[in-house]
Amino acid sequence: MTEASLQRSVKVRRQAAAQVRQREGSPWTGMGAVILKEMADHLSSTRMFILEVLILLAALGTVYSATGQLQQTVSKDPFLYLRLFTSAMSPLPSFVSLLAFFIPLVAIALMFDAVNGEFNRRTMSRVLAQPIYRDGLLLGKYLAGLFTLALVCTAIWLLIFGLGILRLGVTPGGEEVARALLFLLATIFYGGVWLALALVFSVVFRQPATAALAAIAAWLFFTVFWGMIAGGLAQALAPVQIGLPQEILARANTELMLSRLSPNTLYAEAMVTMLQPEVRSLGLLLPTQLEGAILGAPLPLMQSLALSWPQFTGLAAGSILLFALAYVLFQRQEIRA
Amino acid sequence: MGDAVIETRDLTKRYGTFTAVNKLNLVVRQGEVFGLLGPNGAGKTTTTLMLLGLTEPTSGSVRVLGLDPARQPLRVKARVGYMPDQVGFYDEMTARENLTYIARLNGLPGGEIDGRVTRALERVGLEGVANKRVGTFSRGMRQRLGLADVLVKQPELIIMDEPTSGLDPEASHEFLKMIQGLKEEGISILLSSHLLYQVQAVCDRVGLFNQGRMVLEGPVTDLARKVLGGAYRVHVDVEGEKSAIMEALKRLPRVHAVRAMDTTRYEVEADDDIRPEVAKAVIEAGGRLLGLGAQAQSLDDIYTAYFKKEVEHDRSQLAAVG
Numbered sequence: 001m002t003e004a005s006l007q008r009s010v011k012v013r014r015q016a017a018a019q020v021r022q023r024e025g026s027p028w029t030g031m032g033a034v035i036l037k038e039m040a041d042h043l044s045s046t047r048m049f050i051l052e053v054l055i056l057l058a059a060l061g062t063v064y065s066a067t068g069q070l071q072q073t074v075s076k077d078p079f080l081y082l083r084l085f086t087s088a089m090s091p092l093p094s095f096v097s098l099l100a101f102f103i104p105l106v107a108i109a110l111m112f113d114a115v116n117g118e119f120n121r122r123t124m125s126r127v128l129a130q131p132i133y134r135d136g137l138l139l140g141k142y143l144a145g146l147f148t149l150a151l152v153c154t155a156i157w158l159l160i161f162g163l164g165i166l167r168l169g170v171t172p173g174g175e176e177v178a179r180a181l182l183f184l185l186a187t188i189f190y191g192g193v194w195l196a197l198a199l200v201f202s203v204v205f206r207q208p209a210t211a212a213l214a215a216i217a218a219w220l221f222f223t224v225f226w227g228m229i230a231g232g233l234a235q236a237l238a239p240v241q242i243g244l245p246q247e248i249l250a251r252a253n254t255e256l257m258l259s260r261l262s263p264n265t266l267y268a269e270a271m272v273t274m275l276q277p278e279v280r281s282l283g284l285l286l287p288t289q290l291e292g293a294i295l296g297a298p299l300p301l302m303q304s305l306a307l308s309w310p311q312f313t314g315l316a317a318g319s320i321l322l323f324a325l326a327y328v329l330f331q332r333q334e335i336r337a
Numbered sequence: 338m339g340d341a342v343i344e345t346r347d348l349t350k351r352y353g354t355f356t357a358v359n360k361l362n363l364v365v366r367q368g369e370v371f372g373l374l375g376p377n378g379a380g381k382t383t384t385t386l387m388l389l390g391l392t393e394p395t396s397g398s399v400r401v402l403g404l405d406p407a408r409q410p411l412r413v414k415a416r417v418g419y420m421p422d423q424v425g426f427y428d429e430m431t432a433r434e435n436l437t438y439i440a441r442l443n444g445l446p447g448g449e450i451d452g453r454v455t456r457a458l459e460r461v462g463l464e465g466v467a468n469k470r471v472g473t474f475s476r477g478m479r480q481r482l483g484l485a486d487v488l489v490k491q492p493e494l495i496i497m498d499e500p501t502s503g504l505d506p507e508a509s510h511e512f513l514k515m516i517q518g519l520k521e522e523g524i525s526i527l528l529s530s531h532l533l534y535q536v537q538a539v540c541d542r543v544g545l546f547n548q549g550r551m552v553l554e555g556p557v558t559d560l561a562r563k564v565l566g567g568a569y570r571v572h573v574d575v576e577g578e579k580s581a582i583m584e585a586l587k588r589l590p591r592v593h594a595v596r597a598m599d600t601t602r603y604e605v606e607a608d609d610d611i612r613p614e615v616a617k618a619v620i621e622a623g624g625r626l627l628g629l630g631a632q633a634q635s636l637d638d639i640y641t642a643y644f645k646k647e648v649e650h651d652r653s654q655l656a657a658v659g
Contacts, residue, residue, distance in 0.1 A: 025411035033441035041429075122425025126486065128391055129419035130442040131411040335391045336382060 023133075030132030034140025035147070042110055042148040051106050052152060058102065059156050060163070062088075062095040067167035074168055079298070081172040082179060082275045084164050095160070096271055100264065101223075103187060106152065107194030108215040110145040113208035114199055115330060120208065125335050138330050142199055142323060149191040157184050175301050182305065183274040189315040190267040194219070196322035203329045222262040230258035252284055263318055266311045273308035282307065340367050341400070342494050342525045343388060348397035350383050350549075357383040359549035360397065365494075365527055370520050372536040373529035374640070375546030381529035382422060384546075385496050388527070389419050402493060415443060418487030422498040424479065428472035432463060432482055435471055436489050443490045457485040461515065477508035484515060495519065497528040501535050513539050533637050545643065553643060562608070564639045564646070570632045571605040571615050572598075577624030585622035589614050601627065 042048050066087040070080060077083060088094035115138070118124040127137065157180070161172065172180075197218060201211040234255035240247045259265045269282045277298030281289075299307070343365040350358040358380040365371040373381050386392040387399055390406030390413060399406055406413045426435045433454055440450040458464045461481040466474070474482065480500065487495055500516070501509035509532075516539050520526060529546075530536045536543065537557055545553040545560070553560055575582060579597060586595045586605055593606040605615060610631050619626050 022408065024409045029411055030442045030444065033438065036441070037438050041427075121427065122421070122423055123427060124425075125386075125391065125419070125421040126424055126426075126439075126483075127442065129389055129414055129417075129421070130439060130490075131415040131444065132442050133411070335386060 025131075025133070027133045027135035028139075029136055030130065031136040031140040031143075034132070034137055035144045038141055038144030039148055042144065043151075047109050048106075048148070048152075051102075051109055055099075055102050055106070055152070055156060056159075058098045059095060059160060062092050062098060063160050063163050064167075065089040065092050066095070067164065070168060074170060078173070079176055079179075079277060080168060080170060081161065081164055081176045082277070084160060085180070085183065086275050096275065099187060100190075100267060100271070103149075103153075103191045104194040104219045104223075106149060107145070107191045108198045108212060108219065110148060111142075111195045111198035112202055112212040112215055114141045114145070115202045115326075116206050116208050116211055117202070119206060128335060134331055135327070138199075138327055139323075142195060142326075145195045145199075146188070146192055149195065150188045153184060153187050153191070178301055179274050179277070179304070183271055186267060186270040186274065186308075186312060186315070189270075189312060189319065190263060192319040193263040193315055193322065196319045196326065200322055200326040200329065203326050203333065222264050226262045226264070227259060230255050230261075233258055249284065256283055260311075260314065263315060266314045266318075270308045270311035270315070273304045273311075277301075277304060279304070280307070282311075341365065342367050342369075342402055343371075343527060344400040345384075345388075346398045348384070348387060348399055349395050350380075350387060350392065351395045356549050358387070358394075361549075361551055363544065363551065365525060368520070368523050368525055369541045370516070370526045370528070370539055372540035372543040373527060373546055374531065374533055374536060374543055375529075376531055379546045380549040381546055382498055385419070385498050385527070385529060388496060389414060389417065415490065416493050418490060418492035418495040420483045420487050420495065420497040420500060423503065424483035424486070426471040426474075426479065426482065429470060431468050431470055432458065432474075432485075433467045435482070436486055439486055440489050445490070453489050453491070457488040460488055461485045476503055477505070477511075480504060480508070480512060481515075484512075492524065494525045494527070497526065499530055499532075500528055501530065501532055509535055533640055545640065547644070547647075552647075553639075557639075560639050564643045569607050569610050571607060571610075571612055572628075572630045572632065573603045573605065573615055573619060573626070574601055574628035575603065575619045575624040575626050576601055577619070577622065581622045582619060582624050585618040586615065589618055 063084055066084050066089060069087055069089050070077070070083055074080060085095050088097070113120075115124075118127065128134065161180070165171065194215075198211070198215045201214045201218075202208070205211040205214060234251050238247070238250045238254040240251050260269075273279050273282065278296050280293070280299055280303075341364050343363060345361050345363045348358055348361040348363070349356065361380075361384060363373075363384075373384065375381055383392060387394050388401055388406060390408075390410035393407050401413050402416055404413050426432075427438075430438075436454040436457060437450055440454060445453065455464065455467070458467050461484050463478065463481055463485060466478070471479070471482065480503075484500075497516075501512055504512060513535060516526060516528070520539070528536065528540070540557070542554065542556050543560065544551045553563065555563070573586075579600075582603065583595055583597065586592065586603060589605075589607075589611060591608045591611060593608070595606075596604045598604055605611070612629055612631050616626060616629055
C-alpha cells in the first residue's frame, strides 16, 4: 500500500468513525418545555400541598417558640436571626433539625415517580417520539424538582425572616443575611442529593411504590443506621489496640470520614458552620491547636465558608454523581417493557 | 408513486440471542399507506421504534425521509408523527394541555400553538371536550386524541402501532376513515396491526411479518393471487345434480378451483369477478339458481393459507429429514 492510499484510508475511516459517533442536535432541545410542565405539575399536586403545609407548620411552630425565648436575649446576641433557625425549646426541636428531616421526604416525593410514572402512564414513547433527547427529558425533570424545592425553601426562609422582624423588632445585619443565604443554599444542595437518589430509583424500579419505598429505606439508613455502622467500621479499619492517643485519634478521624459519606452529615456540618459562627472546626481539635484562641468568639464569614467548603462541594458532587448514574441507566433502558 | 419515505436495508435487531427483526428490507413510498401485518411478537413494534431512532438497530441501515434516525433523531422526529400502541396521556391534564405540551416539545412558536392544537382537535372531532381532563375519556376518544397529538406537528409521515386495537367496530371504522382522509392529503402512513380485515380497507400495500421476517409483500390482490391462487371467490347457491354443476363450473375460463361446501352451496375461485358466467353455466347445467355472491379474498384467508403452507412445508421437510 502506498503512503498516499494509506493516508486516504485512514482519513476515510476517521470520517466514518465521526459519523458513527456523532448525533445531531442539542441535547437541551425541549428541556424548557419539560421544566415548565413538570414544575406546573409539582406546584399544583396534592402531594406537594400536603408537604408544604407540614413544613409550614413546623417552621411556624419552631420559630414562634424560638422567638419567645430570644426576646429575652435580644440585646446580648449579635447573631439573633441565626438563632431563630437553631434554638430549640422543649418540646419542639429546632427548625434546622426538622428541616434536615423534611427535605429528603420532599425530595423523594417530588422525584420517586419521575421516570417510571411516564412508563406506567404509557406517555414515555409518546414524549420521546417528539424531537427531544432523553438527556433533555431527564435533566428537565431533575431541574424542575430542584427549582420547586428551591422555591419552597426560599418561601419558608423569607417567612421566617419576616416572622423574626415582627416578633423581635430588630432588623437583621448583613452578615446574618449572608450566612442565612448560604444556609439556604446548603439546604437546596442537600435536597438536590435526595432528588438525584430518588431519580435513580425511579429509573431502576418500574413500580413507583417500590421506588418510593427504596428511597425512604435509603433515607432511614442514612438517618438512623449509618452513624452506628460508621462507628463499627472505623473500629474494624483503624482498631485501637493498645490505647495510644495516636490510635484513638486515627479511629476518630476514620469514623468522621465514614460518616461524611452520608449527605445528612455533610448537611449538618455545612449548616452548623453557617448558623453558628463560633464553630471553628468540624473535626477533632487538639489542645495545642486551641492555643491563643478566644473560646466562643465568632469566625468571620469567609473563614466559616472556607471551613465548610468541602461539605458544599461534597453535596454538589453527590448530586452530580447520582444524576450521572440515573442518566446512564436511563439511556440504556428500552422504551418498551 | 413518489420517492421512498422509508427505506431499510437488511435491518436487524437482536436482544441477546433473540432476533426480533431479521434482515428487513422495507420501502414505503411518498403518499402511500403501508400495512405491516403480523401476529403479536412478530417484531412490528421493534421495527417502528427503530424507524424513529428510539431503539438502535444491531445491524443494517434505515433511512426515514432521507435521514438516519439513529444519528439525526431530532430532525426525523420533528417531521414524523408516531402513535404508539395504546397511547397514553397525562390523565390529570385536559386534552388541550396535553397537546400544548407536545407542541412546545416540538418547539413550535408560541403564537401558533393555540391555533394548531384547536385545528388538530377539530380534525378528530374532539373540540367539544378540549377542556375536559383526559382521565374521563373513553378508549375511542383517547385513540382519536392520539391522532390529534400526531397532527399537531403537521407530519409528512405518520407511523401508527396497532391503531385500532381495543376499539369497538364503530370506533375503528371511524378511525380508519380518518386515516383515509390523511392519505388523501398526501401524508404517507405506515401502520402496523394484527387485525387484518381492517387494514385491508385502507392499505395500498401490505407486508406480512412473521418472526422478524417480512415473508410476503405487495398489494392485497397480488398477495391473494400469490398465496391462494385466485383473487376472487364466487359463492353459488344452486339446487340440481351435483356432478353436472361441478363439471359446468370447472369448464369456465379463469377458474382455478371449485369446491362444494354442502348440498347446495359451491365456492368458485377465479382470477376475476365471473358472476355472470357462473350464473349462465349453472342454469345451462339444469340447476335452479338460488343465490350468487362474490367476495374479494380477505387478508385473513391469505394469512391463514400462508401459514398453513409454511407449516406443511416444515412438516414435509421434517419428514424428508426423518
